[in-house]
Amino acid sequence: MPTATLRIRRLNPDASPQPYWQDFQVEWGQGDAVLAALHAIQESQDGSLAYRYSCRGAICGSCAMRINGQAALACKTQLARLDTTKPIVLEPLLNSPVIKDLVVDQGPFFASLCSVMPWLDPGGRDPREPYTLDGLMGRNDRDQFQRSTDCIMCQSCFSDCPKRGQAPRFIGPAACLAAFKRIHHPQTPDATERLRQVCGPGGIFDCDRHANCVKVCPKDCRPMRAIVFLQRQAKEAGVAPE
């Protein structure tokens, strides 16, 4: 079986506040993902290795980490698609405090999400009333709405957003995407008010259009596209900042 080297950025706060690098060699076969390699290390080399996972099928969003310098799901990243002649570098996500090894504090991410109030409030269209998405919005908005429902909240875009790194007031791509979903939901009672709300400081106009979010999203949700659409919509609705 071929072998690969995983170079992992480690931190054990119980022992030292200093992170360090550690290399592990693993054997791997066709179809093995980075997550399988991590399991192999945890089971037979170092039981203290910490990382999150759940579904191992790219639907739960637990196992995002930085793989060779870019946020990705460990379960979806096949070793066969990486250059295994060089060490595979695994680091915790950016823009969040590290708890241990590859586990980060999800608090800031979910706080940003909550700030856009991503839930549907009552008072909008009755779902029993027949409607189609096509009848309510244009093709691009419909496509982007469906993409916004695909988000698995894996935090990859939040990690790799340079703007969030420079200016933590920016709520980040996933929260903007959640706002898009909320604003375009056919049953939303207060779309314009919600749109106004994400136009303030830290909102959609803070985006610098690096487009890293589009690149790293494992579900092809295209958060920046949602941001661009919302910005245009805000200008048309007259709720954009001067």
Next chain:
Amino acid sequence: MKLCEGVTTHDALIIGSGLAGMAAAIEAHDAGADVAILSKVHPLRSHSQAAQGGINAAIRPDDDWRDHRFDTIKGSAWLADQDAVSVLCREAPDAIWWLAACGVPFTRTPDGLLAQRPFGGQRRHRTCYAADKTGHDLLHTLYEQVQRRGIAVYEEHFVTRLVPGEGSWPSLVAWDVCRGEVRQLAAPAILVATGGAGRVYGQSSNALINTGDGVALAWRAGLPVEDMEFFQIHPTGLLNGILITEGARGEGAWLVNANGERFMERYAPKFMELAPRDQVARAIQTEIDQGRGFPGSGGYVHLDLRHLGEEKIAARLPQIREIAIAFGGVDPVKEPIPVRPTVHYTMGGIATDTEARTECPGVFAAGEAACVSVHGANRLGGNSLLEAVVYGRRAGRNIAAAARDGRPPSDAAAADEHRRITGILARDGTRRPAAIRAEMEAVMRRSFGLFRSKDLMRQGLQDILRLRERAATVGVQDKGRTFNHDLFLLLQLEAMLDVAWMCAAGALPRQESRGCHYRNDFERLDNERFLKHTILRRGPDGAMELSYKDVTIEDIRPQAEVKY
């Protein structure tokens, strides 16, 4: 590991943050209760979101909840309790509209009505869906509603002990994984909604976290568990176990063997690929075992979607395409998908009545962790999300209404559990749990899989008991407080070994074939002797005590076979 003194109290506590747990939390909150959820993962990581195909409800004019009820009872191989199925099917339409009002983006027809697709074992187009990621949309939508209400969520809190109240409220002990703390929480009502246990088989569609913790907690606390020998094996998993939805067959996909035959003709000529799951799974395994499967990787057959065309696949089954490409290495538009059966669903669970009550006052259970029983010996596709929502909501209303007299218990259980966990951490860590887990998985697949027989099951039971003894001596390498992944795995293994034992203890004496419990040595349904629920409870000395409970029969008379 730090021990936190005192007992934190709420009006109601929910263990588990999947669909059942969150539906319950929302209802309990709306009924005025201060409710809190505990989950060993973040709620959005729960396994409910892996559900692809949909959720059943008789909402079309040509459908009737009584027909849904009949299909469910027949599909259950007559083992479902008919009163419980009535609740499930009667409340289904209301559940769908409640979900839609919460914001679930159900797929609609060109006329703007909720779209419904055909699913196995059902005579109508009854399964509502949101593309092929229905569970994902349900889970995310309910989490939004949990956020909206500001419901307290103890994330990454692994509940390691359930304490029935003895003259006081029931309570639980939770390990805060990130902080490395153990604390006790109590409430007049505690709901167990921790989901299933498919990981005991290894080859499973279940998330890696589906280790049956809640069922094990309840059993250890002396509560009766029911029908744990019934593990549904889904016909179509990728070779690594990841699910390919029944919705694919609902949309018209074919099952084809290595000779190019649509072999379901021989097993269920009328329903073909949409016969109930147990029959399709056994058919596939039979094809493989009799040499008509494709060789390699232990054998498989093909699920062929190509004739559906790229447009329909992209519109109705986008996630299936993505999964097949990412995890199966094939694009279903161009090639058939290699599939074989994968363990999918735990029909058994904590015994409850139709109000989600267990035998123990103040302790409730709902969803896959519970056995009410609406699925009997075989669950129909589209009924699991439904059960989670219907019974989750019922449970939520009931935990909110639970009597608040009585008082919290002392924090003795936390101290006790802290001692136990500290003891595990102190064990020699050179012998690790992973080898035991792998052996357990192999034993379960060999002895309690699609085809069972006395000798194999007897051997399996002995093996599981031997593994339990060995597990008591393994330790962890990680001795630290913060996010001790090693300890997490060991505690899950303990739960899985309890569940494996329950499965073995229930399966061996059931001398018949019913639903997913299929025996080569007793190939027929035996309603005379075994139209009964298996009840297991932990005896005072830790033994597995077995008894039986009658099935609730109302108007539908069980037949001698389940024919499609």
